[in-house]
Amino acid sequence: MTATAERHVLGAPPPDDILLDVRNLKTIFHVMDGDVPAVDGVSFQLRPGRSIGIVGESGSGKSVTALTIMRLLDIPPAEVKADSEIWFDGKELLRLPMNEMRKIRGNDIAMIFQEPLTSLNPVFTIGDQIAEQVELHLKVKKKEAWERAIESLKLVGIPSPERRVKQYPHEMSGGMRQRVMIAMALSCEPKLLIADEPTTALDVTIQAQILELLKSIQDRTDSALMLITHDLGVVAEMVEDVVVMYAGQVVETGSVDQVLLEPRDPYTMGLIESIPTVDKRGGRLSVIKGTVPSPFNLPPACRFEPRCPYAWDHCRKVAPDLFQTDHAGQLARCHLHTAAGVGRREQALEVHAQAMTVGRDLRSQR
Ligand SMILES: Nc1ncnc2c1ncn2[C@@H]1O[C@H](COP(=O)(O)OP(=O)(O)OP(=O)(O)O)[C@@H](O)[C@H]1O
Ligand code: SF4
Ligand SMILES: [Mg+2]
Secondary structure, eight states: OOGGGGGSOOOOOOOTTOSEEEEEEEEEEEETTEEEEEEEEEEEEEOTTOEEEEEOSTTSSHHHHHHHHHTOSOTTTEEEOTTOEEEETTEEGGGSOHHHHHHHBTTTEEEEOSOHHHHSOTTSOHHHHHHHHHHHHHOOOHHHHHHHHHHHHHHTTOSSHHHHTTSOGGGSOHHHHHHHHHHHHHTTOOSEEEEESTTTTSOHHHHHHHHHHHHHHHHHHTOEEEEEOSOHHHHHHHOSEEEEEETTEEEEEEEHHHHHHSOOSHHHHHHHHTOOOGGGTTSOOOOOOSOOOOTTSOOSSOTTGGGOTTOOHHHHHSOOOOEEOSSTTOEEOSGGGSGGGHHHHHHHHHHHHHHHHHHHHHHHHO
16 A cells, blocks of 8 residues: 555445445556556445446556455555545455455455466466465365365366366366366355456357356355456346446446446447447447547546547536436436536437437348
């Protein structure tokens, strides 16, 4: 933690039915060219056993959010601002001594990374690696840890687990290694599983199997799931709630149905309209114009303003808060949800509705 963190007066712990409460998280990287505000005031909550998806374009701050929760960033060059709080299971993680944080990591919170080969140690067998984690976190004897390793490989559908535990990571395919990572993550029965693009490096058919596996194990073990992905199709299948990030900020949150079926932030609308679906075959695929802003040169108020079809003067002058939308529990960082934005909001909703019906009309004509 940074020295400034000491001066912040912590808020009250969240109620017991909130497992993870991220409050105003701000992570900055101090680099040669200046400061990168990678995560800038991010807040969200996750209940025990529930699932949340974190989505957004590349560079929006998804992984840095997860790595800050796990306290896996090097400080410096990273700095977590003093008024950030991360409450997990009644404890504030950013202020925990590192030895206590290590106990939580792998035991109560486990993380699955995008590329399983870089996360597994090439010089130890799969069994050694799982058993070591089990021994460390569950304080069981070596023999029992090995039995648990075999058991967890069985759970993730690895055939002949008694033989596989003796293999090295390079002897397995990408899909098998990701199963091993899931087995490792779940072998200590974590309360929270963070999966950062767990299937991006895998073939499409293997992706579906791994996601199905994650979902079934999450249901069975009652772990909460924080799933990071840029794939809205995966979000639709896998999670109950969604956080959409753009340029380090949360721009929309709500239930998966709210965010995917009735988005209220122009960025989310654009993301959904640009999904290539079978429905849209032959129709025009909408693409959000422009590119993600450089973290060294962010727009002064709304960060999406240079790309937004509904922007007006106000958006260049005043940074929007997360405003309540017309649906309970759904928030959008957009002035369309203030009195000044009513006319434009109706226009935005109409344009989005039309974009989403193009595909359906095409199909009905066939
Ligand atoms: N170690 C680092 N040093 C400096 N800048 C970093 C570092 N790690 C991440 N960043 C910057 O922080 C911002 C957020 O990065 P992050 O990795 O969280 O994006 P992401 O949403 O996970 O993107 P992707 O979908 O590509 O994985 C980016 O601008 C990135 O360049
Ligand atoms: S605040 Fe303005 S520029 Fe930003 S998303 Fe809303 S309408 Fe667009
Ligand atoms: Mg990432």
